[in-house]
Amino acid sequence: MPELPEVEVSRMGISPHLVGQTVQSIVFRTPKLRWDIPADLKLMEGLVIRSISRRAKYLLIETEKGTAIVHLGMSGSLRVLDGFIAAGKHDHVDLTLSNGKVLRYNDPRRFGAWLWSPVGESHTVLANIGPEPLTDAFTADYMLEKAKSKRIAVKQFIMENKIVVGVGNIYASESLFAAKIHPLRPANSLKLDEWQSLVTEIKSVLKTAIAQGGTTLKDFAQVDGKPGYFAQELQVYGKAKQPCPACGEAITDLKIGQRNTFFCSLCQK
Incomplete structure (x- = not known):
């Protein structure tokens, strides 16, 4: 299972390609990973990605209407493609961007997650968790x-x-x-x-x-x-x-x- 460093490396890897770009389309090839993929993720279409942060092992892709919450699960991974390439069997989510790149989520075991949190709301998966280990709160x-x-x-x-x-x-x-x-x-x-x-x-x-x-x-x-x-x-x-x-x-x-x-x-x- 990817641990915190692997998730942080993923965040650093995708951020230069996504931040400041407009989401042209989001495609789901499965209705469910660990949990059902919420239809509200479609609200990202036409919006600019403001930032990509990490909380615990969750990646947070922020837009003006809300935040996509991504968890890599046991076997998930993210790739930034230079353009659309035919999807493989385990390629479940594509985020097409205004710069022509595609963020692709691959997950053979489907234990990961794509969730949605509207602006001003906190998702339950982020509730009741402790401090980040690399912050001053962890002493x-x-x-x-x-x-x-x-x-x-x-x-x-x-x-x-x-x-x-x-x-x-x-x-x-x-x-x-x-x-x-x-x-x-x-x-x-x-x-x-x-x-x-x-x-x-x-x-x-x-x-x-x-x-x-x-x-x-x-x-x-x-x-x-x-x-x-x-x-x-x-x-x-x-x-x-x-x-x-x-x-x-x-x-x-x-x-x-x-x-x-x-x-x-x-x-x-």
């Missing part, structure tokens, strides 16, 4: 307060969107390793200095991933079709039984909250 003091009565594993805790958005499975493992914190530690057992270290590492790992173009996942490639390059710099994720890059101990893997987790039992306490 050690904030996490200490949120965790004070939580005995769930810290890895699960930092992956909860209502606590902080966008710390997905890969980057949770990497951040905990960098902060030397065992993923099974109860969230409320971390002291302020440990939260300071973990918050710092989450921000660092995500920034590095964005700079490198997103993790290479089998279902994700950048807007220009090239895969991301951060996977080669992963320290522990996907490296079960390989030597820890810090101490040489074999990397351990187990499931926490039904998600694969990788860590060093010596380095992480």
